[in-house]
Amino acid sequence: MSNPDLTQRFLFDHTHIRGEITGLQRSYQEVLAKHNYPEPVRLLLGEFMAAVALLSDTLKFDGTLSLQVRGAGQVRMLMAECRDNRALRAIAQYNDDFSADQALLGNGQLAITIEPKNGKRYQGIVSINDGDHSLGHALEDYFRQSEQIRTRVWLFADQQIATGLLLQAMPHSASEGSLEVDDDAWNRVVHLAETLTADEMLSLDNTTVLQRLFHEEEVRVYDARPLEFECTCTRERCANAILMLGEEEAQTVVAEQGEIRSDCQFCHQHYQFGPDDVTELFESYKQQLN
Secondary structure, eight states: OOSOSEEEEEEETTTTEEEEEEEESHHHHHHHHTSOOOHHHHHHHHHHHHHHHHHHHHHOOSEEEEEEEEOSSSEEEEEEEEETTTEEEEEEEEOTTOOTTSOSSOSEEEEEEEEESSSOOEEEEEEEOSSTTOHHHHHHHHIIIIIOOEEEEEEEEOSSOEEEEEEEEOOSSTTSOSSSOOOHHHHHHHHHHTTOOHHHHHHSOHHHHHHHHHTTSOEEEOOOEEOEEOOOOOHHHHHHHHHHHOHHHHHHHHHHHSSEEEEOTTTOOEEEEOHHHHHHHHHHHHHHHO
């Protein structure tokens, strides 16, 4: 794959159909390097990262979009998020006695959460499982139920690269959906996309994939948007969390343990606050209040 860590929009001219295609390599590898995940979890994380990149570019807003699943199988929780259509991070929690022979997610719920910097937080929830309601199908259900938009999603990962393709039939106006539109063009492009193989998506660049699939269609491809791994943890955020504890409790923890330590679950960054750090933190806070 010659152009990883990008997401790219395309449109089919003379139709109401749009698409997104994405590929992740470095950002995906940075997530995997932080944790020793079992292979099935690594593959699922790749699919979630590709999916959240696709959805974020589709919505195009300033803020954070996240996908989080809680299942009854070996994976207790998995979350991927994309911030400002650019910054990706992901994490998974799984049973200590993980076995690839047992259900990965089992029957669970997928939460799609949209948190704009300006505006109200929104969350949609759909069912997900390891069978007929895989991640791709769960996302298709979300758009059908919540947005009334016909959507198809294809996701692939091989522990090195994660990729995804999304097609949407857009409504003719903001007051209607696209579910009931009898669109020959939609059926045609979906049929073509269904010929896509995992090997093609994982080894070919975006332009080649789109040319192979839709060479008989008029496709307008827009500039690609770069993606990268980036965690939101900072020492300042950890300091704010200590302030929320209150000075008395914070000083008690330092006296008992010698320091207050905060470890980021996403990137494994360690933040340490010794006795002098905690004292200075609260002194500065008091000065700001005066």
